[in-house]
Amino acid sequence: MNVAAIKELLYKVADDQLVIGHRNSEWTGLGPILEEDIAFSSMAQDKLGHAQGCYQILHDLGEANPDQIAFSRKADQFHNCQFVELPNGEYDFSLMRHFLYDHADQIRFEMFANSSFEPLAKLAKKVKGEIKYHVFHGNTWINKLSTANEVSKIRMQTALNESWNYALGIFEAGNFEAELKNEGIFEGENALQNKWLEVVCPLLEKAGLTIPEKSSWEPVLGGRKGYHLAHLEALVAEMSEVFQIDPTATW
């Protein structure tokens, strides 16, 4: 097994989950209806759990423990895509991001369930059962809001336009794509993106939304390599504020 390749893969996936989970949790108490507060909180808890699971595998491979990894690094040590670190904005953007991200997440963990790296395959079998509900939630709301009235339709189309290139950045290639594929650990970002497009495009079209012209597709890259927006720095500072009062203490 190529440990360096596995670690790179796990770090980016775990960081995605941690950051999107953190963002989802920011809807607590502020959702458009109580039921959505509760839904975003459930998804946030699941994402945190998935992040923790991935960090635990990293710990078993010799990295620091999950709390130290999550709460002690600087922003430029995170490998999440920039899409997940963007602020929640309005509910339209949060929902569109959730829809686009969770479809990628679902396909990714379905691939992981067949991974030759057993700890990941085992984790994925549990995680994908939870992501199923996230996708179900995203599909339901995208469909409802994109077809309800003029305002909601325009909002969802705008959110899609703003999200699209960031969403393509989820699939930024890593340094070990060939190794991961050859060893049967993960099929690779390219395969993931193709499957994702096959799934989300028909759903968005069915909801009456227009997918941005292919000529305008420009994936927002850099996140996987540690290049981030100022938003992540603020998020990380807030997330680790209490933990850093004394990182050696039990909290």
Next chain:
Amino acid sequence: MYGNAYIDPNEVNKTHSVLADEDPKLLAEFEARIERGEKIEPKDWMPKEYRKQLIRMIEQHGHSEIIGALPEGTWITRAPGFKRKLALMAKVQDEVGHAQLLYSAAETLGKSREAMINDLITGKSKYSNVFNYPAFTWADACIIAWLIDAGAIINQVANAKGSYGPYCRALDRICTEESFHLKYGHDNVVTLATGTPVQRKMVQEALNRWWPPIMHFFGPSDKISSHTEILMKWKVKMATNDDMRQQFLNMYVPKIWDLGLTVPDANLKKNETTGKWEYTEPDWDEFKRVINGGGPCNAERLAVRRNAEERGRWVREALKAGQTAYVVPFA
């Protein structure tokens, strides 16, 4: 979580005149049912005043849950470590779920959720006073989760034995969840109180800040509290403010002392002869000032809630598209 319902003295004093309009036979049957311990259900006959007081009480309880999510919710993004972050998310999520249950229970009495939330954000209806105080540090959030939830359980376990069926059923479920919050809060406070000197200082300071609001939590002393006999008779209110405060002190002061923490009231002690706790009378003028909008966070809490309502309006409008008829919730 929740504090004792605030009852406006000017309102309750009108109760007897309001009852004059009720059919004496129906009223007698209604009171006999309550006396026998039967539950009143949404479609049953009830005096107008009973309906009004219950709506107010359940609504206030619901508002307290969603406003209460704000001071604690701000600590979700800062909770130290996965275990605490996950638990706090789940706890605050429960609180929002309680609001959902409670608004549904109040809706069975004829007031819509929308109308209730409008009354909240315009300042017309009240919510528990404790949430008008800030949670300065992580330790404040821990003290809230332990002691405010402890107070809420005392209040809610009592009210769960009340007379209105939908409210009682909602409270039964809420109390089960609250008992987990209490464990969560206690575990947090134990961790801080037995932790590093910095952590111990944090938790003691938080307790000092929260003690006056905790003493206010059960409402004004029975000596000065408004006339609530009829509400007790109708099993809308199940225990007096002072009884609940005594119960709280009896259960939690020893636990606080066990942790080596001090309570910022030199007069606090149990009178072994009477079995009652003695304490410095809380500042009820401060209580009234805060409940009427003069607390440190009233304006901020309502502004946040108002902003959330405004930002979410387009979503609620969109949900109405294609909806044909209003459905009364099942409670």
